[in-house]
Amino acid sequence: MAKDALSSLAGNRMGQLKSEIADLKAQLRKEFEPDKIAELKKLIREKETYYNILADRRRAGF
Numbered sequence: 001m002a003k004d005a006l007s008s009l010a011g012n013r014m015g016q017l018k019s020e021i022a023d024l025k026a027q028l029r030k031e032f033e034p035d036k037i038a039e040l041k042k043l044i045r046e047k048e049t050y051y052n053i054l055a056d057r058r059r060a061g062f
Helices: 002-030 034-060
Strands: none
Touching: 002 034
């Protein structure tokens, strides 16, 4: 039962991360300031990494 609840939470978080990544990419397309571009790219990489970790854990059955 706990495993199902954790899987559900991971799925919800993955959906939220996908949405956040899409929003950050939209902001990135509109940005011209080099410092802000670098910051947005870093945030995107971090969120994509976290998303991939959750996806791997889900595939592995954790």
